[in-house]
């Protein structure tokens with residue numbers, strides 16, 4: 001029995017090695033966005049309350065962030081709490097806020113050890129004072145880190161962010177600083193929550209659901225979508241590697257023809 005479980009671990013380790021070795025390090029995505037879905041179902045499958053799934057989702061967050069940073073990915077954005085999530089039962093919202101406070105506070109050292117900067121997008125004003133306080137502290141303490149930016153999307157939705165950008169642009173028009181005819185896509189991008197955040201090359205959604213659920217709507221116009229059947233608490237480093245490998249086998253045409261892309265490469 002001991003021999004079997006040992007050899008299983010060994011072959012699992014070799015599989016992991018092989019998977020990571022097939023990633024082309026020269027064509028890594030700069031930005032990976034993730035919809036972490038399936039926590040509730042993961043808990044329910046175990047006869048537990050939904051919040052048990054959220055707690056177990058934290059380990060998947062750690063693994064994913066670590067794997068992305070180790071590979072050399074520069075940005076990851078995690079959809080941690082949507083605008084629509086405020087409509088969940090109060091106990092679940094309270095538990096999620098509490099979990100955010102504990103997790104953010106508890107991860108500062110690991111973020112610093114791994115040279116990862118914590119940042120946020122979303123309607124932060126709506127978060128509880130305690131979450132805001134922990135966030136500000138964690139962002140301040142990790143501000144000097146340069147290996148990777150880990151963005152949490154909190155009280156976030158793509159439509160909210162676009163609306164927010166429209167309001168800022170409209171205010172500039174009202175002040176006479178901007179002619180509506182002069183508004184460009186770049187200007188709109190510059191009014192998003194984090195203008196320096198490049199569009200994600202990959203958007204991963206777990207739990208076998210095929211939707212983008214109001215996440216980074218402006219930024220994902222040409223993003224490659226990857227749907228994993230895994231429930232978020234089961235998501236591990238190898239699952240991230242798999243998504244990256246899949247992405248690296250795709251032809252990204254951005255509206256051009258396949259021949260144009262191949263000729264460019266040559």
Ligand code: FPP
Nearest residue numbers: 036037038039040041054057058061080103
């Ligand atoms: C969606 O699963 C998940 C959430 C709404 C919360 C995500 C939060 C975490 C992973 C924990 C904390 C994260 C950080 C970054 C500190 P769901 O509840 O919709 O699952 P279901 O579709 O199975 O119901």
